[in-house]
Amino acid sequence: EAQVTQNPRYLITVTGKKLTVTCSQNMNHEYMSWYRQDPGLGLRQIYYSMNVEVTDKGDVPEGYKVSRKEKRNFPLILESPSPNQTSLYFCASSYSMGPSQPQHFGDGTRLSIL
Amino acid sequence: AQTVTQSQPEMSVQEAETVTLSCTYDTSESNYYLFWYKQPPSRQMILVIRQEAYKQQNATENRFSVNFQKAAKSFSLKISDSQLGDTAMYFCAFMKPWYNNNDMRFGAGTRLTVKP
Numbered sequence: 358e359a360q361v362t363q364n365p366r367y368l369i370t371v372t373g374k375k376l377t378v379t380c381s382q383n384m385n386h387e388y389m390s391w392y393r394q395d396p397g398l399g400l401r402q403i404y405y406s407m408n409v410e411v412t413d414k415g416d417v418p419e420g421y422k423v424s425r426k427e428k429r430n431f432p433l434i435l436e437s438p439s440p441n442q443t444s445l446y447f448c449a450s451s452y453s454m455g456p457s458q459p460q461h462f463g464d465g466t467r468l469s470i471l
Numbered sequence: 472a473q474t475v476t477q478s479q480p481e482m483s484v485q486e487a488e489t490v491t492l493s494c495t496y497d498t499s500e501s502n503y504y505l506f507w508y509k510q511p512p513s514r515q516m517i518l519v520i521r522q523e524a525y526k527q528q529n530a531t532e533n534r535f536s537v538n539f540q541k542a543a544k545s546f547s548l549k550i551s552d553s554q555l556g557d558t559a560m561y562f563c564a565f566m567k568p569w570y571n572n573n574d575m576r577f578g579a580g581t582r583l584t585v586k587p
Contacts (some may be wrong), residue, residue, distance in 0.1 A: 392577075399475070399562055399577035400516075416576075447516060458577075462516035 361386045363448050363463035370438060371471050378466050380434045380448030388451045389431040393444040406431055438470045475565050477578035485586050492548045492581045494563030502568050503544045510560040533541045553585045
């Protein structure tokens with residue numbers, strides 16, 4: 358089954374404790390991205406990647422890191438999480454850049470930073 | 472920068488009736504794309520419908536259709552014959568062409584409740 362898999366689905370942690378949210382897709386997609394969803398703000402793009410070893414900042418990259426060492430994986434790293442990073446996070450992928458290729462979203466990761 | 476505005480935080484509709492969700496956007500681009508995504512309580516993001524700005528014809532997908540007014544920068548979603556399964560958050564989104572970094576912007580969302 359074609360899918361984007363995020364882990365964990367829920368995480369409660371404390372300020373300053375490094376964490377990684379994994380994202381994996383099995384569709385051989387080139388383009389992957391991370392969003393955060395906050396009430397009243399919709400989804401905002403954090404980082405995106407056009408292909409292996411190619412990443413770029415989205416709208417709200419501060420406090421986040423990403424890497425794209427393999428085509429299928431695009432982890433989101435919070436080196437020193439803070440409470441303002443409490444949010445619902447989505448990973449998405451598509452075959453290539455461009456709106457003709459629909460984005461497939463993961464099921465979301467709810468992060469709570471205390 | 473592009474902004475997307477959904478002015479209706481919440482809406483409700485009776486089952487089998489029609490409802491329209493509004494979306495306006497601001498851009499200086501002439502070529503772009505617009506989307507409506509549905510997010511049910513399961514949190515999944517599901518693409519409902521897509522519109523290309525250079526196409527004058529409004530997109531339709533079964534019970535879902537859009538009213539795209541390019542000059543007014545308006546992109547409303549009409550849901551006909553509403554069903555209980557349509558209950559969800561609906562997000563309007565704007566995307567620049569691929570040659571412009573694939574920048575995608577979402578509105579704040581409209582929570583739609585379909586009542587039996």
